[in-house]
Amino acid sequence: MQLHGSICALVTPFDACEQLDLHALDRLLDWHLASGTHGLVLAGSTGEAALLDDDEYRLLIAHSVLRMAGRMPIIAGIGSPSTRKTLDYARIAAEAGADAVLAVTPYYVRPTQHGLIAHYLHLAVESVLPIILYNVPGRTGCDLLPNTVAALAAHPNIIGIKEASAEPERMAALLMLQSANFAVLSGDDPTALHAMNAGAKGTISVAANVAPRAFALMCESALSAHPATHMAAVELNTKLRGLYAVLGLESNPIPAKWALHRLGHIDAIHRLPLTPLSAQHHDAIDECLAALASIDAAPAS
Numbered sequence: 505m506q507l508h509g510s511i512c513a514l515v516t517p518f519d520a521c522e523q524l525d526l527h528a529l530d531r532l533l534d535w536h537l538a539s540g541t542h543g544l545v546l547a548g549s550t551g552e553a554a555l556l557d558d559d560e561y562r563l564l565i566a567h568s569v570l571r572m573a574g575r576m577p578i579i580a581g582i583g584s585p586s587t588r589k590t591l592d593y594a595r596i597a598a599e600a601g602a603d604a605v606l607a608v609t610p611y612y613v614r615p616t617q618h619g620l621i622a623h624y625l626h627l628a629v630e631s632v633l634p635i636i637l638y639n640v641p642g643r644t645g646c647d648l649l650p651n652t653v654a655a656l657a658a659h660p661n662i663i664g665i666k667e668a669s670a671e672p673e674r675m676a677a678l679l680m681l682q683s684a685n686f687a688v689l690s691g692d693d694p695t696a697l698h699a700m701n702a703g704a705k706g707t708i709s710v711a712a713n714v715a716p717r718a719f720a721l722m723c724e725s726a727l728s729a730h731p732a733t734h735m736a737a738v739e740l741n742t743k744l745r746g747l748y749a750v751l752g753l754e755s756n757p758i759p760a761k762w763a764l765h766r767l768g769h770i771d772a773i774h775r776l777p778l779t780p781l782s783a784q785h786h787d788a789i790d791e792c793l794a795a796l797a798s799i800d801a802a803p804a805s
Contacts, residue, residue, distance in 0.1 A: 509542030548581035
């Protein structure tokens with residue numbers, strides 16, 4: 505499996521009864537396919553995975569795999585404070601037909617770096633699906649250090665890392681580990697272009713939820729060897745900066761879901777303790793969407 509380009513960390517749509525909204529999910533999946541998105545992460549941080557039960561997790565992945573029918577890679581988010589439970593999610597993802605799993609570091613329990621190596625090697629040995637490491641210390645309280653990644657990157661079933669840090673030094677250290685069998689992906693939209701310019705293979709993106717066509721084109725242009733297309737990436741990224749900003753107004757995925765609601769794709773429904781976007785931020789989202797209309801036409805289907 506090749507990891508590259510714009511991989512959207514997809515939101516999970518709920519209906520008014522807080523159940524999975526499969527019709528809205530189909531709209532999102534079809535939109536991403538038409539927009540040129542290169543892959544999807546389901547049930548990640550943006551997908552409110554921690555608020556799904558096991559049956560919902562299975563249904564979300566299986567339904568999406570069936571809808572995509574091999575036309576786009578499906579990556580399932582997995583993660584838990586427990587290695588055993590994380591492996592359970594990996595098995596469910598495999599049974600549901602996912603192509604790979606994105607394994608966030610164990611949160612809350614604060615393992616040592618030695619513990620992280622043992623955790624990921626156990627997953628790599630036991631999982632039938634390839635593993636993508638996921639480091640987002642701002643959410644998990646656990647930092648997967650580059651030296652630890654170096655101890656994991658050679659395993660044949662560990663195929664890459666999503667690094668959500670905005671630190672260029674961290675990205676540079678990880679890029680030293682990149683190979684034909686281990687891809688480095690940005691997990692931070694505002695610095696994604698810089699990461700790809702430095703050699704990252706793509707981005708697992710929140711912004712791609714709202715502007716999938718523009719973000720996919722930005723990634724394709726950034727990864728191209730032609731100077732003219734590189735300039736196009738810079739121009740698109742400049743136009744996307746307003747989106748990056750508003751998506752940070754409140755905790756992810758609250759602003760992204762509100763933006764998709766305003767575009768007519770989903771209802772802005774969350775499960776507690778998450779709540780819809782505060783009214784004070786509504787105008788900022790609307791202004792951003794109006795500015796994006798010229799580069800990412802996004803009519804509701």
